[in-house]
Each structure stands twice: as C-alpha cells, then as structure tokens.
Amino acid sequence: MTLLAIVAVVAAGSIAGALGSLLGIGGGVFLVPFLNAGLGVDFKVAAATGLMTVIATSSVVSAGRAGRHLINLRLGMLLEVATTIGGLIAAVTVAYLSNHALNLIFAIVTAVIAVLMLTRLDRRNVLEPTISPGAFGGRFHDDDTGRDVVYQVKRLPLGMSASFLAGYVSGTLGIGGGILKVPVLNAWCGVPMRAAAATSALMIGVTAAASAPQYFARGQVNPPVAAAAVVGVLIGSRAGFHFSSRARVKWLKLLMAVVVGAVSILYFRKAFA
Amino acid sequence: MIQRADDAAIERLEIQVGRLLQAGVLLATACLGGGLILWCIAGATHAVNLVLTTGLIVLMVTPLARVVASLVAYVRLRDWFFVATTVMVFAVLVAAWLVKS
Numbered sequence: 262m263t264l265l266a267i268v269a270v271v272a273a274g275s276i277a278g279a280l281g282s283l284l285g286i287g288g289g290v291f292l293v294p295f296l297n298a299g300l301g302v303d304f305k306v307a308a309a310t311g312l313m314t315v316i317a318t319s320s321v322v323s324a325g326r327a328g329r330h331l332i333n334l335r336l337g338m339l340l341e342v343a344t345t346i347g348g349l350i351a352a353v354t355v356a357y358l359s360n361h362a363l364n365l366i367f368a369i370v371t372a373v374i375a376v377l378m379l380t381r382l383d384r385r386n387v388l389e390p391t392i393s394p395g396a397f398g399g400r401f402h403d404d405d406t407g408r409d410v411v412y413q414v415k416r417l418p419l420g421m422s423a424s425f426l427a428g429y430v431s432g433t434l435g436i437g438g439g440i441l442k443v444p445v446l447n448a449w450c451g452v453p454m455r456a457a458a459a460t461s462a463l464m465i466g467v468t469a470a471a472s473a474p475q476y477f478a479r480g481q482v483n484p485p486v487a488a489a490a491v492v493g494v495l496i497g498s499r500a501g502f503h504f505s506s507r508a509r510v511k512w513l514k515l516l517m518a519v520v521v522g523a524v525s526i527l528y529f530r531k532a533f534a
Numbered sequence: 535m536i537q538r539a540d541d542a543a544i545e546r547l548e549i550q551v552g553r554l555l556q557a558g559v560l561l562a563t564a565c566l567g568g569g570l571i572l573w574c575i576a577g578a579t580h581a582v583n584l585v586l587t588t589g590l591i592v593l594m595v596t597p598l599a600r601v602v603a604s605l606v607a608y609v610r611l612r613d614w615f616f617v618a619t620t621v622m623v624f625a626v627l628v629a630a631w632l633v634k635s
Binding site for chain 1: 556558563566567583598601616
C-alpha cells in the first residue's frame, strides 16, 4: 500500500460515511466496491475492511442513542442470536466462495438495495447520523413516531429469518445489512421506524464482530487500509450529520440508488466476464 | 414466562452500555489514528503494525464487551429469558475467535 492509496481510502471512507449517515444505509455498500473495483483490493480484504467500519459505525451510533428507549435491547438481543449465527456461518463459508460467486452475490444484493432505496425514498431509515447526542434530541419530536409510542412485536420468526439473512449477507460482503432487515421489522413486525433503525444499528456491530475475527485469523485484514477506512468513515459520518439538515435527502437518495444500481451492473459484468 | 425488568434498570443499563461503546471506539480510534500517522512517518514497521492491530482488536472486542455487560445486568435483574439469549450471542462471538476455517 502506498501513501497515496491510504489517503484515497481515508477520502473514500469519509465519502462513504457521510453518504451512509445521510441516507441511512451504512457506508459499506459504497466503500467495498471502491476498494475492490476501484483500488484493486481483493474482495475478501475489502469485505473485512467494510466489517471494521460497520463495527465502528454501530458503536458510535448506539452510544449516541443510549438511554432514549429507542434501542429495543430485548428484541435486539433475541434477533442478535440469529444475525450473529448468520454472520459467523458467512465468515466461515466465505473462505470457500470463489471471487466469481462473491461478485454475483454482491451484484444481486446491491440490486435489491437499489430497489429498496427507490421504494423507500420518503422514509428515513437505518443509520441516522447521531454522532453528537445533544443534537439529535429534538428530532425525535419532529417525527410522527415519537418516543412514547407503544408497540408490540409481531411475526417474530419472520424477523428472526430476516436477521439471519442480513447477518449472512453482512458476513459475506462486509456491508451492514441494516437496509435488508429494517424494512422487514418495520413493515411486517410492527416495530416503529426509529426503533427498528436504532435496534438494527446496535445489532450490526455484534453481527460484524461475529464475522471479523474469522477474516482477521485468515490474514485478510490489512491494518493500514482498515485503519484508514475506519478513521475516514468516522470523520465522514460526523460531516454527514452536519449537512443532513440542509441536504435534499430525497434527491440524494434517488441519485445514490442509481449509483448502487450501477455498482450492481458493474458486478454482474464482473461475474460474467 | 418472560418477566419484564423495570424501565429504570433498563435505562441505566442502556446508558452504561453506551459509555462502554463510546470508550471502546475512542480507544480504537486513538490507536488507529495514531498508528496511521506513525505509518505515514515511519512506514510499515513492526511497532506501527502492532499499534494498528491493537486498535482493530479493540474495535472488534467492543461489541463483545457490550454483550458481557448486558449479560451481567440481566443476571442481576433475574431476567432469565434474556440471560439465555445473551449467553447464546456471547457463545457465537467467542466461537468467532476460536473456529478455524
């Protein structure tokens, strides 16, 4: 790794972190293809880097939300059983997947994410920018689902299955997987959007922590690259929070759905080249 | 039956867990940021690699520490259903370090 490449990774991490916190999808879906297709980093090394940024993001977002009753610790703990098992199975089995298979899985998952983004343009979902705890306090009251909402969780097996799948995808591709389980928890399991997003943000850290050690043990974590990505993402999510009130999130989401769609096409081409 | 612990205790747990996560990220970021600066100055020496690797391990262990803290709290609250789920998550996280692939 050259100095220039490390600077590029910090920059890419910042952009991914800012977009992730603005759009609520986590930065991994931008960072992993940048490292892999852009800088030529091996897919599994790129995925391991993504996992490190997922853990950092999860810890920061959850720390900022603590004590607000948004994180449903009980539901989260139960769903974490499913996501961590999914994450660990993925991290073990990914060693046997070829780059062709990984390209294809990444292409399919990014296609699904692009479609989910397009269908949910008006919803604020998954990771909200919450670096400074003081600043997001007032925003709960702006939302139609305030903190005094009482809800019951329905269709728990469905939530468990979605969590398992999100864990598997996270451990295989190095992305957070929140965008895959939050819509299920919200639409079918009766969890209000903000609680689903906050609980998911807590869960993705543990999920990534169930995958990352396997990559680490196989020597697929590149310390300077991972460090640069984590530092970049932490800087970027701060910046994303700063701009979130001014940015026209809906148009940005539309644009980024197109970008994610393009990434998907790129990986379909890589898979079949 | 699932017994619900009182809200005040859960809120205290949440705040403690939040502090723990924050401390973990701060420590990891200090190692990673400092290590990167050293990497730029000194290059990929053994010592620099050690600092960066320490930062990454701290980062990976932070969620595990969160699970352990929750487990202790659930045992204290005698919330056995969630003691069970937390133990399962803990077991998977420990297996993640031990399983060979």
